[in-house]
């Protein structure tokens with residue numbers, strides 16, 4: 368069963384890579400990186416901001432199936448969320464995914480204080496990255512990692528976010544030159 372689901376997942380991801388631009392998906396290189404971080408750090412609880420059709424979510428859930436963790440993923444548009452639902456279902460990971468639909472800032476603001484994440488993947492409205500960063504801070508574990516996409520592809524829109532991470536003494540960060548560019552921030 369596992370081997371079959373692995374094959375279905377690989378085939379689904381290859382298929383989704385054909386419409387990468389239409390759904391604004393991360394690059395496969397970024398997917399490999401976030402998948403590796405989750406496994407290496409034995410991440411248990413991931414928050415994804417920006418589900419789209421579930422492509423990055425498949426990289427995340429593939430790793431979480433190994434660690435025994437769970438994904439909470441936020442998407443504004445119900446049509447995209449429905450497509451993601453079908454992709455997760457096809458790949459046998461629905462049992463570890465919680466879908467939240469609506470505006471990410473409002474949803475994060477309304478999370479209860481005991482909702483804690485050890486990995487946050489930011490990939491929604493670029494101009495609001497700084498807001499997401501401030502809002503997720505109370506929900507991070509001490510070892511939490513934040514990865515944000517489109518750092519070099521949308522430099523003007525994400526500059527306030529980079530500045531906020533840079534100024535925050537609790538965090539260290541690196542920018543990695545994969546397609547689109549990612550910022551990796553961690554407490555340290």
Ligand SMILES: C[S@@+](CC[C@H](N)C(=O)[O-])C[C@H]1O[C@@H](n2cnc3c(N)ncnc32)[C@H](O)[C@@H]1O
Pocket residue numbers: 390391392393416417418419420421422423424441442443444447469470471472490491492
């Ligand atoms: C770049 S795409 C996400 C791609 C996805 N992470 C992947 O790589 O497969 C950004 C997604 O965020 C959603 N989005 C944009 N602004 C949002 C907001 N304010 N709240 C929630 N979702 C939002 C968009 O509808 C879009 O589907």
